[in-house]
Amino acid sequence: MIDFKKTHAPTNTRTLNTVALGEGVGNIYEVVAILGKRANQISVEMKTELSRKLQEFASYNDNLDELFENREQIEISRFYERLPKPVLISTDEMLKGEVYYRNPAKEEKK
Secondary structure, rough: OOOHOOOOOOOOOOOOOHHHHHHHOOOOHHHHHHHHHHHHHHHHHHHHHHHHHHOOOOOOOOOHHHHHHHHHHHHHHHHHHHHHHHHHHHHHHHHHHOOOOOOOHHHHHO
16 A cells, blocks of 8 residues: 655656656557556545545535535545546556566567
């Protein structure tokens, strides 16, 4: 489980050197596929964590007149909105060498 509070990924996009990004893999298309899969994993983790935290505030009443604002719920939602996007987190992890990947098709050829 990743700790989203401790990530140092940028919150906005930036230009990257594609040669440096694909250094370990060798193929930029494989790098994009790896980053996409890792971003999906991070996105699922973020969604489940947010859902778990917001579940505490869930009201199971059928009466719509009793809806009210909960300050804590709003703060939790704002925190997750300010986090870097999953693609930026996965790219930052890839540049730091924290992403493990393997290609079974390449392993069969060896």
